[in-house]
Structure formats: structure tokens, C-alpha cells
Amino acid sequence: MNIFNEVRESIHKVVHSLYPDAPLAKITVEPPRDATHGDMATNAAMILSKVAGKPPRAVAEELVEKLKASNPNITKADIAGPGFINLALKPEAFRAVLGHALLAGAKNFGDGTIGKSEKVNVEYVSANPTGPLTVGHARGAIFGDAVANLMLKAGYAVQKEYYINDAGKQVEVLTDSVILRIREAAGENIGEIPAGCYPGEYLKDVAKAYLESHKTWDDRKTVRDFAIRFLMNEIKIDLGELGVKHDLFVSEAEILNSGAVAKAMDQLTGLGLIYQGVLEPPKGKTPDDWEPREQTLFKSTDFGDDVDRPMKKSDGSTTYFANDIAHYFHMHKMGYDRLINVVGADHGGYVKRAKAAVKAITQGKAELDLPLVSIVHVTDNGQPVRMSKRAGTFITLRDMMDRVGSGVMRFIMLTREAGQTLEFDYTRVTEQSKDNPYFYVQYAHARCCSVMKHAKEMFGAVTDTDLAKADLSRLERPEEMAIIKLIATWPRVVEQAATASEPHRIAYFAQDMAAAFHGLWNKGRDDGTLRFLIENDKQLSLARLALVRGVAVTIAAALNVIGVEPLDELRSDTELEAA
RNA sequence: GAUCCCGUAGCUCAACUGGAUAGAGCAUCUGCCUUCUAAGCAGAGGGUUACAGGUUCAAGUCCUGUCGGGAUCGCCA
Structure with missing residues (x-):
């Protein structure tokens, strides 16, 4: 509605x-x-x-x-x-939305139809299975998940996908690194970790687990597959605790083995978009080892890219770009013509060619969006947080989740536009004050619940269905109408945020909603006639309870999209972390 | 050199995909707790939206250029 x-x-x-x-x-x-x-x-x-x-x-x-x-x-x-x-x-028109909200509940209020059940594939996280997820990944995960939730709510048929980059050079480096750690675990002195290998100590866990079920490490494939499975499992555990659950995991290696890349190459060749050629060196900054080389190129300049892009490495294997094209083509053939691929800001240079490729290979039928997610600066009370030694160089998602909890992470990471760098301060995001938007919103929801508890003592239990039938025309104070009108904008906010792929608007809306409610609550402190519960006027109280529940439902609906559990009460100061 | 992201109050950031007088929080200043609902509340000050042009009824938003910050630039993904 x-x-x-x-x-x-x-x-x-x-x-x-x-x-x-x-x-x-x-x-x-x-x-x-x-x-x-x-x-x-x-x-x-x-x-x-x-x-x-x-x-x-x-x-x-x-x-x-x-x-x-x-x-x-x-x-x-x-x-x-x-x-x-x-x-x-007419005020009745807005009050009707309130009644509707109560009947729809947090799960359904705000559901839209603009998506028209169009199939959309949202690919996000997609980290290499070469180590633990970092806070950077966390932001991408949270953003992607929220975009997917938003589009689902706006009426799209959404699939959440994780594309596992388990082929290519990086997993070979991983294999080398793990074998080193296995030899170390087996008692060998391996000395310093060589420059080309991953130094992170988390690989010791992989090595240890490997030795528990294997005796030798001669077969690279066995080690590699084990490491990938082990690390992917860790990644899934972290994501699970963060509340991110993908519908589909696609393996790059499987795409390769299935012959999909060859098919994609054939398709492009058939369209006359593949040729042998030599690229110009980049101007101004020529790499030291540059030498002109003939290679297999895709004519992406026909579709808005700046230069044509190589499809094959010198050893004859396909580039990651070629594999990605095959992957996109595969999704298109599965019926997904709207593709969203959330990537880090460092992939900015990749956007044009990827869009060009999708346009080319689907002959304009599918469209790819690549929202860029910027980096996270982690601070504690204004001071930069040191990086985790264990992880090698980065603060892990796990570090942060243990410190502040997944709810705080999800909310705070959506309080900035994705393209902006985000400052995440451990102290500020956990303190219980108005400065902390997570707390501020949860507090509003908890206050709503608190009112309902008092109502139960005064008038007995009432359900939302009961409240929807209350005489809402009793809600005539300007302060009350203002909140009702704000509630009535929620479906519109969902629609707008979904079309813009900007979930941060949901977080801001939740704050607006909370601010409006806190405002009314505070007015009730000075003006007794504005309190929610008026002992000698049950009808008025019921109407106001409908408003309170409307606020709670709307906040809960917004938190649902963000992926945060609304809290019924905020008890001691340790509870926030547990949330 | 090229491409992409970004530049809004002292600070951190919004601004509904071109709309009316650019808004919040922090910080600063002024009032408020023997009271149910002060982990606060009410109010005030603070701006040439980096700069210069252009497009139109209307520009923080779109186009061009300049300055500044970041990212990326053949066989890493």
C-alpha cells in the first residue's frame, strides 16, 4: 500500500x-x-x-x-x-496506512511491486578462498545483502550469489603457502615465509587440519582442494554469523571445467568480437618489463570500453576476465537479465569492460551493474586500530564481529553511501547514547515494546489485529499525524532505495523514524495529554497504542532489510554487544 | 598520460536518482532534572555545496574545463 x-x-x-x-x-x-x-x-x-x-x-x-x-x-x-x-x-487516508501496517506486520509492510518479479542476480562477497574475510569484505557483504533484501522487498525475484574465485594464480599461491605450513607442522624448519606466499598464520590451522586426515602432501590438487574447502567453510561460518546467507555458490573452477568459457569465447568469436592483436602500452606509466606482444583480444571498445581486453594468458589459459564473461553469460542463460555485482572500489577500472562484455555477449539483452564499495577505516576512540597479525595484514571480519556484534556492524556499515569511505569507531558504535545511530534506533523500538508492556498491565493484552480496528480518528494531534505520515512514506522509501540500490537510505529512514518517536515520547514528558496511555480513556489509549505499534512495525521492517534483529529491551550495557 | 570514485557547516555525513529557504549528529553558546518517560530535552549561531563556465522554468545533483584527495591501468581477481 x-x-x-x-x-x-x-x-x-x-x-x-x-x-x-x-x-x-x-x-x-x-x-x-x-x-x-x-x-x-x-x-x-x-x-x-x-x-x-x-x-x-x-x-x-x-x-x-x-x-x-x-x-x-x-x-x-x-x-x-x-x-x-x-x-x-484527508487524515483518514494516512490513518488507513497505519491500519494496513499493523495488519501487514514488519515482514510485509512496505512490500512493493515495482520489481514485477523480474529475476535479478546479486553477486557479492565473492572473496578468494585464500584467507579469512576482512572488514572490507564485511562491508561488501552487508551492502550486497541489503541491496538484495531491498530488491526482494520491492518485488524482484532475487538470487544471492557468491562466486568462488577458486581458479588461477592466487589459489596456486595458496597451495604453495599451505604446503609450506604443512611441512612446518610436520616438524620441518621452513625459515621465513618467502615473498611470493601468504604469510598469514591462519594457514597453520589449515595445515594442522590437513595432517589430521592426510599423510602426504605430494599431490598439489589434494592440498589445494582441501585448503579451499577449509577456507570456504570458515568464510561461510563468518558470513552465517553476520547473517549473510547466499542462495547460490558458483565455482570459477567448475565454470572452467564445464566448458562454459570456451562457449563464451565461441559466442564472441561468432559475433566477430575476438581478434589477435597488440595492445599499446599505457601512456605515462610504462611497466619496466613492457614489450609488445600479440594476444587474443576482445573488442570491448565497441561497447564503451577504453581499450580492448586480453582473453588469454601467454600460457594459453583464459584470463579472469574471460572467465567472468563466461560466468555472466551463464547467468544470462539461466534467465537473469539483471545482474548486480558488488565489488570493491579498487575494481573501479573493471566496471567499463565488464559492462561492455555483458552487453556484447548477451547482445544487449542483459544489463550489469557494478556498485563500488569503498574501504573501511577502523578506529577505536579516534585512534587507528592495529591490524591483526594473525590475518597477515588486515583486520578480519571475525575481529570486528567479536568486538561489536553483527547487528552493530550491519547497521553502522549502512550509515554511509557505499562509494564513501567509512569510518568505523569501536568506541562510538558501542556506546549507548544518541550519537550512536544503532542504539538510537534500537532504543526507539525498545521503548515501543515497553509501552506495550505497560498497556498490558493497564488494559490487558491486545494484538495488532485488535489495534488495527481501534478508532484511529482519535489520533488527531499534529505530533501524532506527523508520525503517521512518516510511517506512510515507508513503502515509498523502499521503492526509491531499491531503484537506486542505496540501502543506506533505509538506515537513515530508521533514524528519522526513531527521532520522530523519541520526540513524541519527550513531549509526553512535558505534556501529560500526549502520553500513550491515558488510564480513563481506553479508546484513546488503544488508538495511540496502534500508533506505537505502527512505529515498532515500521522500524522492525527497516531493520529487517538491513538485516538487524529489532530488540525488545535494552538492559545492561553488555547487552548491546550480545545483540 | 588515461579511466573511475570522491570533494557539502570546525568534525562525521544526509539531501527522496533535476525541485521550493541545502538538512542531521558531534562540537560551541543559552535555558531546563525533589515529576510518571532525562542512558536526556527545548532553542541559537554556524554555508559562495572545491573553483570557473554551460544546459532550463529550476543545478549540490546533468555537461565541459581547472584544482585537490583516493583507486586502477597486458598474462592478480
Whole structure:
């Protein structure tokens, strides 16, 4: 139930009857920044100005009466500023959304239909199985998971995918490194870890586990497969505790073995996009060992890339890029024409060629998006946190999760736009104060629950279904209506955040919701008539409880998307960590 | 040299994919706890949105250029 879409439909009908050629998609309905402007504002007159050949305000004059007649909920339509039409709606229209929210519950409130059940594949994390996940991976995991949740809620058929990069050079390096550690564990003195190997001490665990079930380490494949399985298992455990669960794990090695890469190459060759050629060296910064070399190239410049890209290494094996193309092509053939691949900001240079490749190999049928997730600066009380020795160079996801808990991580990591670097301060994100958005939002939810407990003592237990039937017209104070209207924007927020792939908007909405509720709570402290529970007026109390539950449901719905469990109470100061 | 990300209040960041007077928190200043709901509340100050042009009814948002920070640049993924 999206009240903004309903009004927009009415407006579109009116506009279409007057101007059949009008660009309806550009005509929007939004809550005005300034609440005194009304409940909703539309830019229709300004958009139509061109088609109509009249100034915006003249078009607006023409529209207002018709708009009022178009939808029984609209009570007022005023022209303002450069040609905005400000609309006022009956309070009942908003109260109806509140009733709806209570019946829908946190799980379903805000569900949208814009996705039209379109199949979307969201690929994220996809870390090499060569070591533990880092906080950088954590951010990508949380962002990707939230995007997937968002799109699911907006009505897309979402698949969450982890693409395991278990082929190529890095796993060979891993194998070498593990064999070293096995020899070490077997009593051999291996000295310093050579430069080309992974130094992380976590590989000792791999070696130890290996020796428990194997006697020799002559066969590289056996060691490699064991190490990958072991490390992938660790990764899955970490992700599981973080609350990230993929629907599908795809192995790069399997893609290779299945012949999919060869098929993708054939497809591109058939399209005339593969050729033998020599690349120019990059200008300004020529690598020392540069020498012109003929190689197998993909003509990605035909699809917006800057240079053509190599598909084969000098040893004849395919490049990771070729393998990725095969992977994308595979997803396309599985019916996914909307592909989202969350990658780290260091992959920025990869975006153009990947998009080009998908466009080329699916002949424009599929579209690939590659949101970039920036790095995380971990601090503690403003001081940079030292990196974990055990992991080699990085702070691990595990370090952070043990320190602050997964709920805090998920929320805080979504309080910044993905493209921005994120500062994550251990002290600040765990303190119980208004400065900590995680706490602030949870506290609002807990307060709602606390009110319900008191209500139970005063009036007996009530369900959300009961409350949805309460006389909501008793909610007439401006403060109450403001919150109801905020609740009514939730479905719209979901829609907007999903189309933009920007889950941080959900975190901000949750904070707005919490702030509004805390505000009302505080007013009740000064003004007794604004309290939720009025002992001698049960009907009013029930209406207000409906509002309280509406807030709780909406916050819980937002936290669901983020992947955080809403808390019913915040007890001692250690509870936050346990959450 | 090229490409991509970024530049908003002293600090950390928003701004509904082009909308009205650019908003929050921190910090600063001014008022508030013998009270149910102060792990706080109410209010104030703080801006040439890096800079210069352009597009249009309208630009923090789109285009061009400049400056500054970051990332990447043939057989790592």
C-alpha cells in the first residue's frame, strides 16, 4: 500500500487526458521538504509547461480543480513557488496506512511491486578462498545483502550469489603457502615465509587440519582442494554469523571445467568480437618489463570500453576476465537479465569492460551493474586500530564481529553511501547514547515494546489485529499525524532505495523514524495529554497504542532489510554487544 | 598520460536518482532534572555545496574545463 503511488496514478490520469503526449514518467509525487507545504507535492505543471506551451503556473491553474476531483482523498490543491502543486489529503487516508501496517506486520509492510518479479542476480562477497574475510569484505557483504533484501522487498525475484574465485594464480599461491605450513607442522624448519606466499598464520590451522586426515602432501590438487574447502567453510561460518546467507555458490573452477568459457569465447568469436592483436602500452606509466606482444583480444571498445581486453594468458589459459564473461553469460542463460555485482572500489577500472562484455555477449539483452564499495577505516576512540597479525595484514571480519556484534556492524556499515569511505569507531558504535545511530534506533523500538508492556498491565493484552480496528480518528494531534505520515512514506522509501540500490537510505529512514518517536515520547514528558496511555480513556489509549505499534512495525521492517534483529529491551550495557 | 570514485557547516555525513529557504549528529553558546518517560530535552549561531563556465522554468545533483584527495591501468581477481 503506497499512498504516494495512488495519488500519482490519479495525477497521471488527469494529465494524460489533457496532454496525451506528456512524459508521465517525469511527473512525480513526493512529500515536501517543508511540512507546511502540505502532504504531497507534484511537479506536474512544471514538467507539462513545455508540452502545453504555457508557463508552469498557468498549467497548474488548469490542473488544480481536476486533481481535486480525481481522487477522493485529496482535499486541497494549491499552487506554490515556480509551479508546484501542493496537495493536502484527508487524515483518514494516512490513518488507513497505519491500519494496513499493523495488519501487514514488519515482514510485509512496505512490500512493493515495482520489481514485477523480474529475476535479478546479486553477486557479492565473492572473496578468494585464500584467507579469512576482512572488514572490507564485511562491508561488501552487508551492502550486497541489503541491496538484495531491498530488491526482494520491492518485488524482484532475487538470487544471492557468491562466486568462488577458486581458479588461477592466487589459489596456486595458496597451495604453495599451505604446503609450506604443512611441512612446518610436520616438524620441518621452513625459515621465513618467502615473498611470493601468504604469510598469514591462519594457514597453520589449515595445515594442522590437513595432517589430521592426510599423510602426504605430494599431490598439489589434494592440498589445494582441501585448503579451499577449509577456507570456504570458515568464510561461510563468518558470513552465517553476520547473517549473510547466499542462495547460490558458483565455482570459477567448475565454470572452467564445464566448458562454459570456451562457449563464451565461441559466442564472441561468432559475433566477430575476438581478434589477435597488440595492445599499446599505457601512456605515462610504462611497466619496466613492457614489450609488445600479440594476444587474443576482445573488442570491448565497441561497447564503451577504453581499450580492448586480453582473453588469454601467454600460457594459453583464459584470463579472469574471460572467465567472468563466461560466468555472466551463464547467468544470462539461466534467465537473469539483471545482474548486480558488488565489488570493491579498487575494481573501479573493471566496471567499463565488464559492462561492455555483458552487453556484447548477451547482445544487449542483459544489463550489469557494478556498485563500488569503498574501504573501511577502523578506529577505536579516534585512534587507528592495529591490524591483526594473525590475518597477515588486515583486520578480519571475525575481529570486528567479536568486538561489536553483527547487528552493530550491519547497521553502522549502512550509515554511509557505499562509494564513501567509512569510518568505523569501536568506541562510538558501542556506546549507548544518541550519537550512536544503532542504539538510537534500537532504543526507539525498545521503548515501543515497553509501552506495550505497560498497556498490558493497564488494559490487558491486545494484538495488532485488535489495534488495527481501534478508532484511529482519535489520533488527531499534529505530533501524532506527523508520525503517521512518516510511517506512510515507508513503502515509498523502499521503492526509491531499491531503484537506486542505496540501502543506506533505509538506515537513515530508521533514524528519522526513531527521532520522530523519541520526540513524541519527550513531549509526553512535558505534556501529560500526549502520553500513550491515558488510564480513563481506553479508546484513546488503544488508538495511540496502534500508533506505537505502527512505529515498532515500521522500524522492525527497516531493520529487517538491513538485516538487524529489532530488540525488545535494552538492559545492561553488555547487552548491546550480545545483540 | 588515461579511466573511475570522491570533494557539502570546525568534525562525521544526509539531501527522496533535476525541485521550493541545502538538512542531521558531534562540537560551541543559552535555558531546563525533589515529576510518571532525562542512558536526556527545548532553542541559537554556524554555508559562495572545491573553483570557473554551460544546459532550463529550476543545478549540490546533468555537461565541459581547472584544482585537490583516493583507486586502477597486458598474462592478480
